[in-house]
Amino acid sequence: MSESNFESYPSLFRPPPNSPIQESNTDKTEPLLLDAAIPVIDYFKCITTTTTTTNQDVDYDDDKSICRNLIGEACRDWGLFRLVNHEIPVPLLNQIQEHAKKLFSLPYETKKALFSSSNNNIVSPISYFWGTPALTPSGAALAQKRGPQENNQSLQWMEGFNVSLAQLSHLHYQDLLLENFRCLLEEYGKQQARLATEIFKVLGSDLKLEPLQCQSYLSVATGLLRVYRYPRCFEPERTWGIDVHTDSSVLSIIHQDDVGGLQVYKDHQWLDVKPLSNTLIVNIGDMLQAMSDDSYMSVKHRVKVNKLKERISIGYFVFPAEDAVIQSSKYNPFTYADFRAQVQHDLKTVCLKTGLQKFKLPIKSLN
Numbered sequence: 055m056s057e058s059n060f061e062s063y064p065s066l067f068r069p070p071p072n073s074p075i076q077e078s079n080t081d082k083t084e085p086l087l088l089d090a091a092i093p094v095i096d097y098f099k100c101i102t103t104t105t106t107t108t109n110q111d112v113d114y115d116d117d118k119s120i121c122r123n124l125i126g127e128a129c130r131d132w133g134l135f136r137l138v139n140h141e142i143p144v145p146l147l148n149q150i151q152e153h154a155k156k157l158f159s160l161p162y163e164t165k166k167a168l169f170s171s172s173n174n175n176i177v178s179p180i181s182y183f184w185g186t187p188a189l190t191p192s193g194a195a196l197a198q199k200r201g202p203q204e205n206n207q208s209l210q211w212m213e214g215f216n217v218s219l220a221q222l223s224h225l226h227y228q229d230l231l232l233e234n235f236r237c238l239l240e241e242y243g244k245q246q247a248r249l250a251t252e253i254f255k256v257l258g259s260d261l262k263l264e265p266l267q268c269q270s271y272l273s274v275a276t277g278l279l280r281v282y283r284y285p286r287c288f289e290p291e292r293t294w295g296i297d298v299h300t301d302s303s304v305l306s307i308i309h310q311d312d313v314g315g316l317q318v319y320k321d322h323q324w325l326d327v328k329p330l331s332n333t334l335i336v337n338i339g340d341m342l343q344a345m346s347d348d349s350y351m352s353v354k355h356r357v358k359v360n361k362l363k364e365r366i367s368i369g370y371f372v373f374p375a376e377d378a379v380i381q382s383s384k385y386n387p388f389t390y391a392d393f394r395a396q397v398q399h400d401l402k403t404v405c406l407k408t409g410l411q412k413f414k415l416p417i418k419s420l421n
């Protein structure tokens with residue numbers, strides 16, 4: 055069992071006095087299927103274009119095109135794949151993990167004060183939030199409608215740092231721990247932008263998108279990171295770390311620690327996405343589903359909480375350029391700004407993301 059510092063939890067997450075959380079217990083959740091079938095894509099073999107081919111050019115190119123077809127298939131069948139050989143240095147991943155652990159274990163009030171989403175009207179590139187992953191564009195937790203009877207039903211058992219990558223280089227912290235964290239995130243953001251760009255080139259060619267569309271459909275300037283901690287939960291069967299959802303992004307790239315908890319929905323059942331070290335999970339988001347005329351799936355997923363262990367994960371999310379109009383045979387033309395406004399409106403009013411459904415064209419009748 056991991057040592058936990060409950061002082062660092064938002065007060066609603068702290069176990070009641072004398073609660074049995076300290077006692078070990080058996081995990082009562084039903085066993086899930088192994089995730090052995092999640093498609094695995096080798097970045098080096100299938101995606102990167104930076105290698106120079108030599109005398110085995112022909113074999114190499116054949117291999118690469120077979121491999122690339124696998125990516126398209128994964129996006130169609132699963133809406134996600136596991137990426138190996140991604141070339142993100144292992145020490146970078148470990149250091150971010152360590153820094154995140156230290157910062158999350160600071161007292162709750164300190165985290166709130168250090169990373170408030172705006173101070174004197176200056177928007178902070180790193181902001182602290184908890185209880186919901188739905189944020190306003192400035193990084194503050196989105197106030198959702200909560201009826202008196204709903205209590206904490208829409209409360210999600212997580213806290214996080216929201217990191218706007220475009221603004222991260224404009225700020226320097228005096229405090230060494232914070233400044234190191236900032237530098238690590240900046241480097242991690244660059245690595246993720248490289249992955250997303252290369253992956254999107256392959257997907258754009260699979261979908262036969264126009265070169266101009268490819269440029270505006272994925273804008274690394276929009277990239278953001280979410281560093282999450284899922285606190286230990288004394289009643290894990292009554293709540294979710296993050297409830298079932300699809301991502302609004304073009305692509306999301308998740309790195310998780312060894313605790314586990316991420317689950318995906320496939321063929322009418324939930325599957326565990328097992329944590330495997332040095333691998334990343336690439337999710338198709340709503341924007342890419344629309345760009346692909348619904349041939350790729352924006353995958354439904356959720357995060358379980360754990361009674362005994364805290365979990366840390368880092369997500370990278372990237373979106374289309376603000377003014378890019380998404381053209382699709384299945385949807386009315388829309389921009390990501392339209393989509394985001396709709397999602398924020400839905401969350402505030404009906405506590406539910408309707409998502410792409412709101413933009414769907416009516417199905418043409420046959421006569």
Ligand SMILES: O=C(O)CCC(=O)C(=O)O
Nearest residue numbers: 282308310316357367369
């Ligand atoms: O923590 C995770 O593994 C997934 C997080 C997630 O689904 C999200 O931020 O949208």
Ligand SMILES: [Fe+2]
Nearest residue numbers: 299300301355
């Ligand atoms: Fe997600």
